[in-house]
Amino acid sequence: MPDLEDSSQPRLATGCRWTGEGSNRTLVYPEGALRLQETAMAILERCDGQRTFQQIVEELVNAYNASDPGKIRQDASVFLERLRQKRLVDF
Amino acid sequence: MVEAPLALIAEITHRCPLHCVYCSNPEQMVSPASELSTQQWQRVFEESAKLGILHVHLTGGEPLAREDLIKLVQSAHQHGLYTNLITSGVGLSDQKLEALVDAGLDHIQLSFQDSREAAANWIAGTRSHALKLQIAPMIRRSKAAFTVNIVIHRQNVDHLEEMIALAESLEPERLEIAHVQYYGWAWKNLDTLLPSRDQVLKSLEKITAAQKRLEGKIRIDAVVPDYYARFPKACMGGWGRRQLLIDPSGTVLPCHAAAVIPGLRFENVRDRALEWIWQESESFQKFRGESWMPEPCRSCDRRAEDFGGCRCQAFMITGDAAATDPVCSLAPTHSLIEQKLSQMNSAVPEQTAQLVSIQPQNFWVYRPQPK
Numbered sequence A: 001m002p003d004l005e006d007s008s009q010p011r012l013a014t015g016c017r018w019t020g021e022g023s024n025r026t027l028v029y030p031e032g033a034l035r036l037q038e039t040a041m042a043i044l045e046r047c048d049g050q051r052t053f054q055q056i057v058e059e060l061v062n063a064y065n066a067s068d069p070g071k072i073r074q075d076a077s078v079f080l081e082r083l084r085q086k087r088l089v090d091f
Numbered sequence B: 001m002v003e004a005p006l007a008l009i010a011e012i013t014h015r016c017p018l019h020c021v022y023c024s025n026p027e028q029m030v031s032p033a034s035e036l037s038t039q040q041w042q043r044v045f046e047e048s049a050k051l052g053i054l055h056v057h058l059t060g061g062e063p064l065a066r067e068d069l070i071k072l073v074q075s076a077h078q079h080g081l082y083t084n085l086i087t088s089g090v091g092l093s094d095q096k097l098e099a100l101v102d103a104g105l106d107h108i109q110l111s112f113q114d115s116r117e118a119a120a121n122w123i124a125g126t127r128s129h130a131l132k133l134q135i136a137p138m139i140r141r142s143k144a145a146f147t148v149n150i151v152i153h154r155q156n157v158d159h160l161e162e163m164i165a166l167a168e169s170l171e172p173e174r175l176e177i178a179h180v181q182y183y184g185w186a187w188k189n190l191d192t193l194l195p196s197r198d199q200v201l202k203s204l205e206k207i208t209a210a211q212k213r214l215e216g217k218i219r220i221d222a223v224v225p226d227y228y229a230r231f232p233k234a235c236m237g238g239w240g241r242r243q244l245l246i247d248p249s250g251t252v253l254p255c256h257a258a259a260v261i262p263g264l265r266f267e268n269v270r271d272r273a274l275e276w277i278w279q280e281s282e283s284f285q286k287f288r289g290e291s292w293m294p295e296p297c298r299s300c301d302r303r304a305e306d307f308g309g310c311r312c313q314a315f316m317i318t319g320d321a322a323a324t325d326p327v328c329s330l331a332p333t334h335s336l337i338e339q340k341l342s343q344m345n346s347a348v349p350e351q352t353a354q355l356v357s358i359q360p361q362n363f364w365v366y367r368p369q370p371k
Helices: A039-044 A053-063 A069-085 B038-051 B067-078 B095-101 B119-124 B129-141 B157-169 B182-188 B199-213 B272-278 B283-288 B311-318 B334-345 B351-355
Strands: A017-019 A027-028 A032-034 B006-010 B055-059 B082-087 B105-111 B145-152 B176-178 B219-223 B243-246
Touching: A017 A039, A017 B067, A039 A053, A039 A069, A053 A069, A053 B243, B006 B038, B038 B272, B067 B082, B067 B095, B082 B176, B082 B182, B105 B129, B105 B157, B105 B176, B119 B129, B129 B145, B145 B334, B176 B199, B199 B219, B199 B334, B311 B334
Parallel strands: B006 B055, B006 B243, B055 B082, B082 B105, B105 B145, B145 B176, B176 B219
Antiparallel strands: A017 A027, A027 A032
């Protein structure tokens, strides 16, 4: 398993996709579904296999006008690692 | 207001080339002539999506036995449902698979009866294992998510590691290791399927070790055997709470086995709107919530976790569908389970390899074809 690095390009794993709009937006995957909180959604919606992890963090820092980019990076990294363990995200 | 269900189990046909001795289909199977038409299933998928359902599990029998399967997948997908095909693989080709994935199929679950060919064919009552091994790489190459499902029991659980190794070699995203649940045809074969306590404990250790070893590579979900548990399973996530099942003729059930419970009238999608059936029909309300519960469930701290366990199991073992699930250590009828377990644990499990070679004619009750 490669570590999550600035150059990693996280993406939704095979069989994992979005469904529904607005407040009904839900991540669906084999045998499960997740309604995410706003920040979690903001991270995951940027995992398109194109953006690098560094770009994602920069966008989040700008979107939330965050004063502590290190904290955002750390939180996003823990979140994506956890989703990879569940086979919802690949990088 | 009743919450929307999350998943529809669509048993689109009871026809199947396999005869698995633990099949979850009911004893009274639906004849091919009584199956819903393409248009009727399409309407069901539309109604399901409107009701808020997210997942549809296309199962059977063998769903590939339906010639209109691609149309059904297309319809489920167009209505926004996450579409899963639960299959033996028999009837799948590269071409068919491509068409199914193009139609919007999200996920395929391929079942294996064993890692050893003779034993697998013995369980399935047909020669299907070699074919499954050819089908698996096709599924792996497709864009659909891939789950391997292995069913474990008294006759194969001792070589679980070998089965996990087989599954690993097929490179699925997900592996489901399911101890047999004793309904349908498995209930008839209980004495030859129910593992010993030692077998169960060892299997759980092996599953935990595999989960740890394969973390991030293969997600392993395990179905544990409730006969050996202290508390019952939250069957279907609670009666009429999370899931519903529609049988090939359109009858709507809270679970695979509910038809065994006498005195319940189950509605059909040909006559009634699915939303009404879910929210209002008598059969779905019967064991929903807590008002039906007897003691000790009614005052139990776990009642919102396991919902009193399984109604079908309660009926099958105690004769009363409204009894506490007898697998629960707190159930007044728990001694029925203890007696069964004591009987099964005094006998030493037979050696599978020997059984295959000296297979007595009446060892299993095989699931027949619907007429």
